[in-house]
Amino acid sequence: MTIDGPGAGRRVVMLVDNGVEGDSRVQKTALSAAGAGWDVVLLGCSPSGEVEHRRLGHADVRLLPMGGPAAGTGGLRARLLARGGPLLRAARWARRPVEYAQVWFWRAVEGDRAWRRLEPGLWNYERAFGAVIDELAPDLIHAHDFRMLGVGARAVARARADGRTVKLVWDAHEFLPGARPRRDNARWLPAHLAYEREYVPYADAVVTVSPALAELLQREHHLAELPAVVLNAPAVTTPPPDSSAAPDLRRLCGLDDATPLLVYSGSATAQRGLDTVVAALPRLAGVHLALVVGDAGTPYLRELLTTAARLGVADRVHPVPYVPHWQVPALLASADAGLIPLHHWPNHEIALITKFFEYSHARLPIVVSDVRTMAATVRATGQGEVFRARDADDLVRAVRAVLADPGRYRAVYEGPDSPLPSWTWESQAQLLDALYHRLLAGRPTKETTPR
Structure with a gap:
């Protein structure tokens, strides 16, 4: 379905490293952009291991299977810890000196490319998303959070090599240097910091969730302009058409x-x-x-x-x-x-x-x-x-x-x-819509290609 509007016919592909359900910022971004007339395809990670299709308002949602050696290890790790927690924790601490040595060595040899050795599981997102993004041929990619930044940046580079101009918006949900590592090893944080630093220069615009975080991101990555702030405010006037009343x-x-x-x-x-x-x-x-x-x-x-x-x-x-x-x-x-x-x-x-x-x-x-x-x-x-x-x-x-x-x-x-009144998603969505138009100014609209 194509909606007549300022963004009609221009395709926005949004990327997120989760299953979309429960991520209100991602859902609201897709809903409001599609409602404003952009041709939105939201790509996320399938919890079932199969390709899943659904609609979110006027947005097309596709959940893609991850696969790869890193997939599915979280549940196994939890079961192992439950059965032999103390022993595994002692082994984990024994590995720390080796992990710190790995970090030092690969950062010295590869610089910001060191993530390829320290956290190779990041390639699983490229394997799952890359070809799908290329097929969709977006005008703009909206990459949510740090993992999707690299996926979006590589898609932009491939498009430019083919003679197409694609704009990249990076939506920074958190300040990665201040984040708690999501895996209990010494490699996770330095690997992801290197990954983020490598791909930030590809972003045509950066948006984030608070003024304080915008200032930190500009200083950390030497950004030419302060990231736009789009608050995580609730949608108060435009619930989906099939929404029901909240329970008490x-x-x-x-x-x-x-x-x-x-x-x-x-x-x-x-x-x-x-x-x-x-x-x-x-x-x-x-x-x-x-x-x-x-x-x-x-x-x-x-x-x-x-x-x-x-x-x-x-x-x-x-x-x-x-x-x-x-x-x-x-x-x-x-x-x-x-x-x-x-x-x-x-x-x-x-x-x-x-x-x-x-x-x-x-x-x-x-x-x-x-x-x-x-x-x-x-x-x-x-x-x-x-x-x-x-x-x-x-x-x-x-x-x-x-x-x-x-x-x-x-x-x-x-x-x-x-x-x-200023703490609503409706007011924040106007900022995103204006950003999309600024990035795509002068680009002719086109007929939506079949999906």
Whole structure:
């Protein structure tokens, strides 16, 4: 289906290193671009190992099987750790000197090309995506996050060698030097840093998620211009046409309207600080906690629930499954406060994360740890309270303050000075649309080629 509009007939291929489901930024980007008239094909990774086709609004979504030697190793590693964890961990530490030597040697020999030796599994993304991108012959490639940067850059280089001009937008979701390695070895971070450095020069434009991250990226990669900031704000006026109403959070937790309810929405990992919240619950009499998480069966969440049982508060902790991204603010709205208890980590300090804006559009007071950017925003707006990260006593103080006078914090969202109108995906999507047009200015539109 082709839509008449400013971008009609111009193909945008978006790349992401996940299965699309659950990645609200990627979904919103594809939905809004396709809605604006761009011919959008979103390529992601198939969880089933087979090619999958689906529609996302007017966008065409294709999930591609990864294959390769690195595919499927995560589950095996988890099973091995479960069976022989202590022994494997001792072996892992014994390998560290060898891994550091590998990093030093290949960086000395290959420079930024060293990732080919240190993390060869990155080639699996090229094998899965490369030929499909070439066949689609895009006018513009929108590469989400660092793994897709190289895939997009190589596709651009091949197109130019064939006499076609393709523009590349790199959407940097995080500051890689400050990221927690996703594999427990000494090679992962230096390999991916080298990979990112090699391919950044191919990007015609860089966009990212916060002003602080934009400044870091410009300094780290010596970018000629400051990356455009496209906030991870929720879509509030344009849900998909087949969307349904959000469930009621209190009903899911089995609670009445009078019961104090805190909510955390997002990934459940140790650095997100949920252990601090559980530790605070015994001192918050009658207060319940809803955990809107993707998988209630993860080891970390099971450990949290075990701790809650030991502290005598298990009946006040309620895991709740994810809902589609357009339903999240409505789901959260019946809570009394939204929690962001992050630990101090470089990427946490510079982020305005998705849940911050989702809580805001749910009109919730926000209780956030003293990570720099979000704490400063909350203090400036008055929409919540800040507590010391990992300090359960200070979290208790902040929660009590919010529950004692919720109207004071909710008032920030009303009236002419409300920050909410600019904290919408609709306003952010206009920035992306303008960027696409700037990059493709002077390029004639064309008939959409069959897919």
